[in-house]
Amino acid sequence: NAGVTQTPKFQVLKTGQSMTLQCAQDMNHNSMYWYRQDPGMGLRLIYYSASEGTTDKGEVPNGYNVSRLNKREFSLRLESAAPSQTSVYFCASRTDRTDTQYFGPGTRLTVL
């Protein structure tokens, strides 16, 4: 039982490049989330998916798209990366019974 996994762990992009961050969970959770964490800003919700086939915007969705590929996987795409998207990105999933969220190890993204 690996919990929540994320790939890649680190990535450096040039402005305008695109990339997809991958997230998978093996806990059979319905809800999955993408957050970004910046110094002095705390964790902010980008997008979430309450169940397979549904996605909704969070607090800071601009510049991102998501895909809930199946129950296990929830990907985050940057179509045209900007330096303002330099951040640490965390994926999380939530048990249906409580609000407890379990986080992946994060992806450290730098956009030059």
Next chain:
Amino acid sequence: RKEVEQDPGPFNVPEGATVAFNCTYSNSASQSFFWYRQDCRKEPKLLMSVYSSGNEDGRFTAQLNRASQYISLLIRDSKLSDSATYLCVVNGWGGGADGLTFGKGTHLIIQP
């Protein structure tokens, strides 16, 4: 915007001392409350949920005051390994989302 406010610290505390953090939240409709712990360059991990009656887990005690909308965390007999950032987390950030609102965290340093 729903807010969760914490004193960022850092709190510098000698080993063996007792330390307490408070957190205030603005969403009076919130129903779930948590303390997460985040080590440097790692993902947040659930430390404990906070229940209305207060709850204790070993050296850690959490209290909830709904009338004043604050949550507290008490750490007794602090250990060097308790050094971390402690995140106050509240559910129900609004807009129909089932995500969590995170405080920016309180940084704790236990000194030998």
